Amino acid sequence: MDFFKQFAVPHPSFLIYASMVGIGLTMLAIVVGITYFKKWGYLWKEWLTTVDHKRIGIMYLLSALLMLFRGGVDAIMMRAQLALPDNTLLDSEHYNEVFTTHGVVMILFMAMPFIMFFFNFLVPLQIGARDVAFPRLNAISFWLFFMGMGLFNLSFIIGGSPDAGWTSYFPLAGNEFSTSVGTNYYMIAIQIAGLGTLMTGINFMTTILKMRAPGMSLMKMPMFTWSAFIANVIIVFAFPVLTVALAMGTMDRLFGTNFFTTANGGMDMMWANLFWVWGHPEVYILILPAFGLYSEIISTFARRNLYGYKSMVASMVLISLLSFFVWAHHFFTMGQGPVSNSIFSITTMAIAVPTGVKMFNWLFTLWKGKIVFTTPMLYSVLFIPLFTLGGVTGVMLAMSAADYQYHNTMFLVAHFHNVIIPGVVYAMLAGLTYYWPKMFGFMLNEKIGKWTVWLLSIGFVLAFIPMYITGLDGQARRMYTYSESTGFGPLNMVAFFGAGLMAVGFVLLVYNIYYSTRYASRDISNDPWDARSLEWATHTPVPEYNFAITPKVNSTQAFWDSKKNGHELFPGKLEKIHMPNNSGLPFIMGCAFFGFGFAMVFSMWPIAIISLIGLLACLAYRSFEKDHGRYISVEEIEETEAKLRGAKK
Amino acid sequence: MKVDNSLPLEYSTEENSLKILGFWIFLGAEIMLFATLFATYFTMVHRTGSGPTGAEIFEIAPVLMETILLLTSSFTIGLGIHAMRIGNKKATMVFFLITLLLGAGFLSFEVSEFIHYVHVGATLQTSGFTAILLTTLGTHGLHVTFGFFWGLFILLQIKKRGLTPETANKSFIFSLYWHFLDVVWIFIFSFIYLKGMM
Numbered sequence: 001m002d003f004f005k006q007f008a009v010p011h012p013s014f015l016i017y018a019s020m021v022g023i024g025l026t027m028l029a030i031v032v033g034i035t036y037f038k039k040w041g042y043l044w045k046e047w048l049t050t051v052d053h054k055r056i057g058i059m060y061l062l063s064a065l066l067m068l069f070r071g072g073v074d075a076i077m078m079r080a081q082l083a084l085p086d087n088t089l090l091d092s093e094h095y096n097e098v099f100t101t102h103g104v105v106m107i108l109f110m111a112m113p114f115i116m117f118f119f120n121f122l123v124p125l126q127i128g129a130r131d132v133a134f135p136r137l138n139a140i141s142f143w144l145f146f147m148g149m150g151l152f153n154l155s156f157i158i159g160g161s162p163d164a165g166w167t168s169y170f171p172l173a174g175n176e177f178s179t180s181v182g183t184n185y186y187m188i189a190i191q192i193a194g195l196g197t198l199m200t201g202i203n204f205m206t207t208i209l210k211m212r213a214p215g216m217s218l219m220k221m222p223m224f225t226w227s228a229f230i231a232n233v234i235i236v237f238a239f240p241v242l243t244v245a246l247a248m249g250t251m252d253r254l255f256g257t258n259f260f261t262t263a264n265g266g267m268d269m270m271w272a273n274l275f276w277v278w279g280h281p282e283v284y285i286l287i288l289p290a291f292g293l294y295s296e297i298i299s300t301f302a303r304r305n306l307y308g309y310k311s312m313v314a315s316m317v318l319i320s321l322l323s324f325f326v327w328a329h330h331f332f333t334m335g336q337g338p339v340s341n342s343i344f345s346i347t348t349m350a351i352a353v354p355t356g357v358k359m360f361n362w363l364f365t366l367w368k369g370k371i372v373f374t375t376p377m378l379y380s381v382l383f384i385p386l387f388t389l390g391g392v393t394g395v396m397l398a399m400s401a402a403d404y405q406y407h408n409t410m411f412l413v414a415h416f417h418n419v420i421i422p423g424v425v426y427a428m429l430a431g432l433t434y435y436w437p438k439m440f441g442f443m444l445n446e447k448i449g450k451w452t453v454w455l456l457s458i459g460f461v462l463a464f465i466p467m468y469i470t471g472l473d474g475q476a477r478r479m480y481t482y483s484e485s486t487g488f489g490p491l492n493m494v495a496f497f498g499a500g501l502m503a504v505g506f507v508l509l510v511y512n513i514y515y516s517t518r519y520a521s522r523d524i525s526n527d528p529w530d531a532r533s534l535e536w537a538t539h540t541p542v543p544e545y546n547f548a549i550t551p552k553v554n555s556t557q558a559f560w561d562s563k564k565n566g567h568e569l570f571p572g573k574l575e576k577i578h579m580p581n582n583s584g585l586p587f588i589m590g591c592a593f594f595g596f597g598f599a600m601v602f603s604m605w606p607i608a609i610i611s612l613i614g615l616l617a618c619l620a621y622r623s624f625e626k627d628h629g630r631y632i633s634v635e636e637i638e639e640t641e642a643k644l645r646g647a648k649k
Numbered sequence: 650m651k652v653d654n655s656l657p658l659e660y661s662t663e664e665n666s667l668k669i670l671g672f673w674i675f676l677g678a679e680i681m682l683f684a685t686l687f688a689t690y691f692t693m694v695h696r697t698g699s700g701p702t703g704a705e706i707f708e709i710a711p712v713l714m715e716t717i718l719l720l721t722s723s724f725t726i727g728l729g730i731h732a733m734r735i736g737n738k739k740a741t742m743v744f745f746l747i748t749l750l751l752g753a754g755f756l757s758f759e760v761s762e763f764i765h766y767v768h769v770g771a772t773l774q775t776s777g778f779t780a781i782l783l784t785t786l787g788t789h790g791l792h793v794t795f796g797f798f799w800g801l802f803i804l805l806q807i808k809k810r811g812l813t814p815e816t817a818n819k820s821f822i823f824s825l826y827w828h829f830l831d832v833v834w835i836f837i838f839s840f841i842y843l844k845g846m847m
Contacts, residue, residue, distance in 0.1 A: 133671060134667070202671055202674045202675050206667055206674060210666070210667055210670060211667075236674060237677070237681050238681075239678070241681060244686055244689070248780075248784065251773070251780070255773055256773075257780040257784075258774065258776055258780050259780050263698070264698035264775070265693065265697055265698035265778055267692065267696060270689060274689070277685075616798075620798070620802060623799070623802040624805075
């Protein structure tokens with residue numbers, strides 16, 4: 001029995017039991033459903049073994065939307081708990097677990113796969129390539145991310161969730177104060193997903209450097225590809241730091257080493273430093289691709305070339321450099337002295353300069369543009385004032401002396417939600433709406449889409465503006481309750497109401513997908529938005545080889561030029577196309593990693609060793625494997641092209 | 650597969666040159682990994698708690714042996730790649746084999762060094778300093794171990810399939826990896842051992 005006791009949840013409550021039953025039933029329904037409709041073969045052949053960047057992208061998208069829901073439920077639970085003073089909906093342990101998993105899930109398992117979806121789906125199409133540089137590695141990246149995500153989510157029904165905050169500061173996260181296996185899950189699940197992300201970074205840097213269409217010099221790349229490139233450079237240089245930090249944290253917890261302890265020479269501040277040396281650039285890994293998407297969308301719907309292309313690129317490069325020099329602003333109050341605080345204060349404020357350049361470029365693009373207010377454009381236009389508000393409070397926080405007032409209060413919580421929601425989440429939803437027709441061949445309903453935008457925006461303002469006020473008044477974050485005499489009650493109730501409106505917005509998004517799948521017209525052109533870059537030049541749905549003929553590019557808006565100035569985008573004739581073969585190996589390696597991670601969480605060494613051997617065997621097998629891919633013949637391409645042209649004029 | 654014969658064998662297809670660039674970028678990530686370990690090491694080098702300091706446990710003789718073995722292996726893999734470039738399959742294999750044997754020799758010295766540390770009471774659990782010391786050395790050692798098997802598999806493939814664009818590409822990338830481990834070792838030797846013994 002002792003063996004099984006370790007899998008029990010340490011602080012069970014009715015809510016946890018109810019979700020366990022819910023999760024169990026959903027899993028059962030999925031398995032039964034797939035068996036009933038005999039889809040296992042289809043699932044394996046077309047999805048689990050795929051190396052097609054578009055399909056991998058769509059799997060990232062599904063994961064992101066699923067995690068948006070999970071993280072959103074966490075958010076609603078927190079707001080509900082804080083809506084009334086002295087509330088008892090959640091107890092303190094459960095509240096700790098909820099805010100920890102909300103943070104991790106939203107940043108690493110929602111926002112990250114969302115940008116990975118855009119990298120995967122868009123970058124090869126935007127640069128006129130057939131695939132990414134390493135298709136098989138790409139599949140491994142996805143399965144590592146997916147298994148890390150699965151492992152993290154398992155924590156809440158087997159063994160207990162992490163509860164030391166998403167930053168997992170030591171010594172709180174050490175064995176002494178975090179006694180459940182929750183933090184083991186944190187360390188190992190993020191490690192596995194992080195390895196996948198690092199491989200994505202290498203893959204996309206190579207893809208963008210080496211696989212651009214003829215004529216597309218670096219300074220002719222579409223803005224989203226530029227942002228993807230810079231984000232991937234940050235990934236390659238920031239993620240190894242996290243890898244090391246997590247490995248040390250794991251060793252502290254499992255093997256009793258003294259990296260981050262407070263005795264025997266350990267140094268708990270080392271964790272805070274390493275975590276944020278990765279963590280701060282991570283913020284820019286999320287926001288730069290979002291900026292890229294806004295650039296695409298604003299220039300499409302203002303019907304103008306993007307204003308200040310070169311300054312856009314330069315500002316992103318500058319942001320990526322500065323992002324590595326600001327990490328200590330996360331702990332101004334933890335005793336590092338005035339010199340260090342001043343330096344990090346200044347570098348932090350300096351980031352506002354290149355960001356401001358981008359803001360003005362978008363405004364100048366809109367200036368004298370013929371603006372079309374579609375749903376994606378509405379998100380982008382609302383982003384400008386809302387994100388600016390978040391940026392201004394960011395500069396307030398960057399003043400280290402003043403930070404002693406804001407530190408660890410709701411003011412900070414309001415600030416980072418104020419940059420992440422209008423900055424990243426809006427961009428993701430705008431991009432999702434914008435690229436939906438390219439993926440699935442029909443458009444999302446505009447009317448429901450606009451309702452979603454407005455509900456989210458009004459909900460957002462109601463949810464987070466009150467937190468600025470209570471934060472300045474001293475409401476601490478990460479506290480599960482407060483007394484009535486503080487007077488925080490009414491404002492927190494407003495915030496709860498705002499969170500509810502946002503929830504309705506997200507439900508409406510799901511309804512929109514359902515509604516449009518059923519009723520939207522399938523009779524749309526390949527270019528329904530009258531857009532400007534290469535991804536719109538190919539068919540909808542995109543054939544597996546992307547472009548029958550490699551496009552030839554002469555400007556930043558090659559497709560627009562081909563439409564308006566008669567530039568010939570596809571010169572030459574059809575040739576046979578080389579494509580990679582599908583492979584089950586990435587999925588199997590993902591499973592081995594999952595087994596290894598799960599065994600490590602519970603210190604079940606024999607299983608861990610067996611999984612590790614399995615993993616190494618996969619690598620050895622891959623080393624000896626001979627797989628040169630296959631060719632698609634000219635006749636086959638002609639057939640596909642004719643069919644696609646027949647389906648949609 | 651288009652083979653461009655004007656280029657060295659390892660660069661001769663488009664896929665090959667992609668792989669080499671990708672591997673260089675991977676090495677960039679590896680530099681960050683080891684840089685993080687070194688930064689942590691320098692921060693914690695004097696945080697020995699109640700455990701021993703570096704000067705008390707380091708021994709010059711085995712470390713010098715390790716250095717000689719590993720640096721020589723970097724030279725022999727260079728000779729191996731040269732033999733590959735001039736198309737001499739047998740010489741390539743011989744130099745690969747010597748490299749791997751030198752790597753194995755390095756590892757056996759390192760294992761006995763670790764046993765020595767545990768013996769004199771410098772285990773992973775002793776102090777912040779010993780934890781980061783053994784982690785930094787261990788990470789490098791694991792890389793060499795991984796490289797040993799990787800190199801062995803490539804050697805078997807050269808034996809079976811000869812010098813093709815594919816095996817040449819793998820050998821070249823492996824040589825980059827092996828040289829990189831040497832560079833890291835030079836830093837370990839200078840800043841951990843020599844500085845620690847001063």
